[in-house]
Amino acid sequence: MAKDILFNYETARFSYRISALPVREGRILLQCPVGTQEYAFIGGHVAFGETAQETLRREIREELHTDAVVGPLIAVGEVFLEWKRLCHQIGLYFMVDLDVSQLPQGDRFFGYDELGGERFDLEFVWVPLEELPAMTVYPPQVAEHLLSGSREVKYFTYWEIPQDTVWPE
DSSP states (O other): OOOBSEEEOSSEEEEEEEEEEEEETTEEEEEEETTOOOEEESEEEOBTTOOHHHHHHHHHHHHHSSOEEEEEEEEEEEEEEESSSEEEEEEEEEEEEEOGGGSOSSSEEEEEEEETTEEEEEEEEEEEGGGGGGSOEESHHHHHHHHHTOOSOEEEEEESSOTTOOOOO
């Protein structure tokens, strides 16, 4: 399997991540690490030679054990955060239809992801769209854009760290 497009340096990293926005019956499926309320959109890192759509189908198969039809791109973001070191991430966000017949029943279920040989236990939660503004969802601009009803592609930047952070040369 090809390597993820994830470049690690001594004090910083670059990440190319693709996310799914599976909306069904007025609810969206989000993920969060077990035991937290830090929600994110389902997805993962693109591997060399893989398209964004292929990445989403693979990640959904790995994490949710179901199939997906990838819809339109609705957001592109540059995200600056601390992820064990400084991280500059490019993110693409797509509408997605999931084959829900293969998902566990109920509003919550559990799964996991792996990155760099480390396992992360995840909780998947169907959240009513109207509850998104009161939640911590990463990155918030995507939730805001989704709630706006616009399907125009939105570009945004999101800073979780100070904008004047000194990056390595």
